[in-house]
Amino acid sequence: MPFSYYHRLTSKQKTIYLASDSVSSIAVPQAGRLSRSVAAIANALSAERRADLNRACQQLCDDLLGQLEVPPLTVKVLSARPSHDWGELQGLYEPAEDGAEVRITVWMRTAQRRHVVAFKTFLRTLLHELGHHLDYELLELEDSFHTEGFFKRESSLFHQLVTRENTP
Numbered sequence: 001m002p003f004s005y006y007h008r009l010t011s012k013q014k015t016i017y018l019a020s021d022s023v024s025s026i027a028v029p030q031a032g033r034l035s036r037s038v039a040a041i042a043n044a045l046s047a048e049r050r051a052d053l054n055r056a057c058q059q060l061c062d063d064l065l066g067q068l069e070v071p072p073l074t075v076k077v078l079s080a081r082p083s084h085d086w087g088e089l090q091g092l093y094e095p096a097e098d099g100a101e102v103r104i105t106v107w108m109r110t111a112q113r114r115h116v117v118a119f120k121t122f123l124r125t126l127l128h129e130l131g132h133h134l135d136y137e138l139l140e141l142e143d144s145f146h147t148e149g150f151f152k153r154e155s156s157l158f159h160q161l162v163t164r165e166n167t168p
Contacts, residue, residue, distance in 0.1 A: 002017065002018075002021065002147070003146065003147065003148075012142075013143065013145075016141050016142055016143050016145065017147055019139070019141060020139070020141055020144070020145050020147045020149050020150055021148055021149040021150075022149060023149050024149050024152040024153065024156065025152065025153060025156035026068070026138065026153050026156060026157060027160075028064065028067060028068070028157065028160045029068075030067055031160040031161055034063055034064060034067075035161075035163060037056055037060035037063060038123070038161050038162060038163075040052070040055075040056035040059065040060075041056040041057060041119070041122070041123060041126075042119045043056075044056050045108060045116060045117070045119055046116070046119070048108075048116055050077055050078075050079060050108060053077050053108060054075065054076065054077040057077055057106065058074070058075045060126070060161075061075050061104070061126075061130060064130070064157075064161075065133075068138055070133070070134065070137045070138050071102070072102075073102035073130075073133055074101050074102065074103045074104070075104050075106070075126075076104070076105045076106075077105075077106055077107070077108055078105060078106075078107050079107065079108060079109050079114075080109040080110070080114050088110065088112075089107070090106070090107065090117075090121075091104065091105065091106045091107070091125040091128060091129040092105040092129065093129040093132035093144075095132075095133075095136065104126065104129040104130060105129075106122065106125050106126050106129065108122065120158075120162070123158065123161070123162065127154050127157045127158055127161075128154050130157070131144075131154045131157070132144040135150070
């Protein structure tokens with residue numbers, strides 16, 4: 001069942017939305033090989049080391065995208081989430097425009113209290129933003145909508161990457 005905003009989409013957008021919704025998972029061929037990067041993210045986050053966290057996130061994305069044969073992107077980890085009256089921004093996907101590189105930005109601290117984000121929340125946010133890149137580059141969709149299929153793909157990636165051995 002489409003989300004409530006579906007009825008406001010154009011015919012072309014509805015076609016893209018339904019194509020996105022029809023894909024519920026993305027198989028990571030060698031997910032086990034990514035466990036060190038996942039553990040490095042958990043360790044850097046718990047130690048509150050932003051530079052190490054940035055490197056670990058970049059490594060995970062590089063390795064995952066390499067396995068899927070998808071063009072790379074740049075990851076940027078910042079400190080506290082921006083907020084406004086609309087809430088907190090947890091992550092941001094910026095597609096390539098005007099010669100700029102594709103970039104994912106994620107924040108490691110909550111906006112108000114400046115607490116470090118929980119590992120699973122942080123990783124899911126990173127994978128969520130990576131999911132937009134996969135929509136464009138792997139699934140070759142013209143747009144990236146938040147569909148049930150999109151959220152299932154995010155969850156699929158998470159469950160392939162997170163094991164008891166690589167989580168705090």
